[in-house]
Each structure stands twice: as structure tokens, then as C-alpha cells.
Amino acid sequence: MTQLDLFADLADHAAEPEPIPATFAASPRVNVAPPPPQSPEHRQSVTVESPASRPSGRPRPVRDPHRLAVEIGEAVAERWHNRHGGSAIEVPIGVVAALTLIGQKDPGDPDLKAQILAQDGPQMITMLREIWSTQWLHRPDLIDRARILHEWLNDDVDDYRMAAVLAVAETALKRGLFDLTGHADPFLRSATDVLSPVMMCMRSHGARLGLGEFHTPAPLAESIAAVTVSEMVTAAAGFAAQQPSPGDHIHDPAAGSGGLLRAAAQLLRERGHDPATYRWSMVDVDHIAAACAAVNAIVWSLGPHVTVACADSLANPNAVEDAMKEARAVYAHRDEVVGKAQIMATIRQTQHLLEQAHAPAA
Template sequence: MTQLDLFADLAGRTADPEPVPATFAASPKVRATPPPPRHPKHSLSTTAESPAPRRSGRPRPVREPHRRAIEIGEAVAERWHNRHGGTAMEVPIGVVAALCLIKEKDPNGPDLKAQILAQDGAQLIAMLREIWSLHWVHRPDLIDRARILHEWLNDEVDEHRMHAVRAVAQTALQRGLFDLTAHEDPYLRSATDALSPVMTCLRSHGARQGLGEYHTPPPIADAIAEANLGHIAGLGLNLREPKEGYHIHDPCAGSGGMPRSAAQSLRERGKDPAAYQWSMVDIDPIAAACAAVNAIVWALGPRVTVACADSLANPNAVEDAMKEARAAFERRDEVLGKARIIAAIRRTQQLMEQALSPAA
């Protein structure tokens, strides 16, 4: 079941959410659509089916980004299996997730896509490790939640897997991943969920049925989020304007499609999603990992909690995940503290060696 509570008021509270979910009907499966026409770099077209501009004056691109994401997911899955990448679907998803974390700050600068495509397998593996490490410094809680997508990089990557990983990265970039995710503007970066189709296409139909995994199509998620946020387009109904500090919670989040739609709706109202508290829960570790990565990609802000649990069996899943998040920050601070001490010792040793050397 897809559930979403957009109105758990947390005024005066910034630590412990108290979500009270409201249940919606089960969502249908994602269905692939024909591939879209090619567009210039980092362009997101608005089709004739797009709605009129909202309060922000910006129309929401509806069809093109979602269709492109499905095309990327299908191509990545096909390339991974053609290269006999194996059953560890967290590897190709982790590659795409790491690439989603890259932002191109200067569109007029060097072609980042071309630079990555020119890397050999070892260089690409080193880059992926660096991406995850840098983001762990800033958000250890979310990167720890996404551990299943990057822990394979802690081991030595053999030549066969390296070639498969490089093929996945090449396919995702050549199919236009950066057109969806590399924008500096979080509104454009959040136009679609690039990880959901990758995860869906890599997972067998039987596995999805066993997990009860059915991702809400983005247009439906947009409609549900819009209705819950209190403004129904075309009817002019303003029921409840979401106030800063409200808690937006999805206890069956998948990779975060509903929160993405809610964040976009907030931005179209001129509001910053970072001013709200977000929590997402999913029983599937890979889905929860994708939600954690998406929380960074979509710039949901510092007050995001992602739990991997059965929200029906564990009503305290969010609170438990918050404890884990605090522990992750403590570990980060401890590691960085030790790193600074080691760096200071090495620097002192270098200065002493320089002072004692005959040349000095």
C-alpha cells in the first residue's frame, strides 16, 4: 500500500517526528513508454501535456524526464545483463546512484560527461569511491543507509566486474543521466526519480511480486502530493497550506517518489523543502538505499530520516532510524577527529625533519 502523511505538525520540534500515516489505494506498476526524442544537454522540455505555470511561474516538466528515466533504467539493465554482471543488482544501481550525486556547477566548463567516459575501469572505480566518501563526510546518516549500494567498493574489484561497471556508467551517461540529475538547480534535479526505473528493470517480476514492490507512476504521485498539500490544480481549492516545520512522512516510500512530488509542489509554491521534516520507510534495503541517495539529489535538506524496516511491524521505525543517524554522525566526527590528529602529527614530523636536515 502507498501511504503518505503530509500534515504531521512538528512545530517546535526538530528531533523526533510523530508520523500519523494516511492510507491511499495501491498504486499500479510502472510501465515503460517509447523512448523520447533527443534534447540538448541539460534541457528539460515541457510538452503540450504539461500543466500551466504554478505560483512560482515555472511549469512542471511531466512526460519527458520520466520517459527518459525509464529509457535509462531499461538500457542499464540490458547492458548489465549483456555483460554478465551477475545477480548483485546493488552494483549497477550503486554506479548510477553515485553518478546521480554529481552536480555540474559550471555548464560552460569542461564537459564532465566526456571526462568520465574517457576514464578506464580503475579510474572509474577510484572516482566512485571518492564520490561516496565525500558525501559520507557531509551526510554519514544517509550514506550509511545507502551502504548496500557502495560497500562492494570496499573490496578489490576484479577485471570482469570492472568492465561491467564501466559499461553501466557509459550507458547511463550516454542515455542522458546528467540531463536529469546534474543540474545545480534542485528543482530541475528533482524533475524525476532516475533510480526507480533502474531498480525496477534490474529486479525480476517475481522478485517485485514477492516484495510487494509497485512504484507509483510519477504523474499519480504528483496528483496525490498536490491533493495532500491542499491545492488542487484547476479547482482553486486551498484546504491546508503546509507550514514550515511540518513533517512529511511516507511509511512505504520505495525510492522516494511521493516525497519527490511533495518537494516539487512545495518549490512551486515558493517554499524550501529544507524547511520541513522528512521521513521515509521501506522494508527493502535497496529501495531504502535509493531513497537515501535521492534525499541528497533532491536537496530535501538536513532533517531527513530514512529507515529500512517494516513500518507495520515496527511503528517506531523512524525513531530507531534517528538513533542510527545520530550514531553515524558521532562515528563521522570521531573518524575526522582522528584524521585531523594524524594529519597534524605528520605535518609536525615534516617540519621537524626539515628543521633538522643538513640543508636547512
């Protein structure tokens, strides 16, 4: 089975993936300096300069991560609406999503949460822009799929919205977001889907009904994943007779923010498998849900072989193949942008050396 490696070095072109059939269908991550893109799965570590910061250890795993995720979602929605943030719910969801993409660089460094909380509005907006930009360099396909969560940052952010953004970030962090997503260990970082309850709480009941949106509770998702993976012998051809094996394709045609695949990835880890060696694909008709799934794929370290499509699986059975074509185009655009940036940097460096060489002696 041809492997899809969409995370090549920036100097190389992305591999040309071939459409593949699904073989397992789950039922219906201030100033950030981009590090060199050399690891197969990148999740940003941030060092922020701030006064009165004290070192702290890594976040500890919480006893009930699903409950904490719901509490964060409820608190974020309440704070956004209390600040009259408006109907653009992609803004607060995007703020939380960006914060899930970063983590403490080193336990001995100044406390990341305290440093972020010490920022003012312009600093917060700058940090959010740089988080998304850095992630785009490493996974342009997923960040492009998540663009609804960050494209508002391309415009000027007025003081009113900036205050609401600050309030959301403060609420999410103080409620314990980094206790869920700040771990270096992807198993701990994947203990729950924090973006699902944020999205659900931001939407009204009527809006969810109109979208036909019913998210699977995390404990139920884990039970479904356990049963399904345990009975892979009855799944479609392509899996080993009794155990899943690297290269197998795990697909959810109505993924929401990816909760069932998170549970499947956790089960694989518990059985000694690395999810990054599998193929993952998710499809959802809702743009925000698909965007959250794309972010979660990075947070949960699903690896380089991930495709997220925004489409109706019933109306378009080729949604995954179409998304793979879009991914190839996005990677080509990324390579072109980076190539031009490298040329410009070389020209500027050459000009600087020439100016130094022709400068009059002191």
C-alpha cells in the same frame, strides 16, 4: 517543534533529535577532492582532468523526464545483463546512484560526461569510491543507509565486474542521466525519480511480487501529492489551517525510493516553499529501495531534516525513531573518524616542520 539538524559542521557534534509523530502521511550524487562541509545540503561537484574535453553548458531540462528515466532504466538493465554482470543488482544501481550525486562544477569547465566516459576501469572504480566517501563526510546517515549500493566497492573489483560497471556508467550517461540529475537547480534535478525505474528494471517481475513492491508512477505520485497537500486542513494536527509551514513533518510509511515525497517537494517549491525547511521521513522494508530513497534525498535537496528507515512500518511503528537513533550513532562515528584524521594530519604537519627545521643547510 524541535528541529533535527543532522548536518552540523564536521567540527561539531550532531544535534540530538527527538522522536516526533508524523503529521502528514503519504499513501502507500578521475579524482574527487572533498570540499569543506559548510553548506546545509551538499551535492558534489566534480572536476576531472581528461584529454580532448570541451566546455559545455548546463544540462537542459527535458520535455518528458519520466519517460527518459524509464528509458535509462531499461537501457542500464539490458546492458548489465548483456555483459553478464550477475545477480548483484545493487552494483549497477549503485553505479547510477553515484553518478546522480555529482554535477558539472562550472558550465565553463571541460564537459564532465566526456571526462567520465574517457576513464578506464580502475579510474572509474576510484571515482565511484571517492564520490561515496565524500558524500559520507557530509551526510553519513544517508550514505550509511545506502551502503548496500556501495559496500561492494570495499572489496577488490575484478576485471570482469569492472567491465560491466564501465558499461553501465557509459549507458546511463549516453542515455542522458545528467540531463535529469546534472542541474544546479534542485527543482530541475527533482523532475523525476531516475533510480526507481533503474531498480524496477533490474528486478525480475517475480522478485518484485515477492517483495510486494509496486512503485507509484511519477505522474500519479504528482497527482496524489497535489491532492494531499491541497487538503492538509484534513490531515493530522500539526499543519497550519490552510497551508503547510516550515517545520512540518512529511512522512511516507511505504516510500519505495521516495517518489511521493519527491512530488510533494516539487509542489512545495511551486508554492514558494523550501523543502529543506521541512521534516521528511521515509520507511521501506526493502534495503535497496531504502538505499535509493536515501540517495534521492540528497539529489532532490530535501535538506538536513531527513530520516530514512529500512523496516516494516506495520510491524515496527517506531521505525523512524529507531532510524534517528541510528543516525545519531553514525554521526558520532563520523565525528570520531574525522577527529582522528585531523589529529594525524596535525602530527604529520608538525613532523614535517621539525624535519625542515633540523635539515642541514645546503
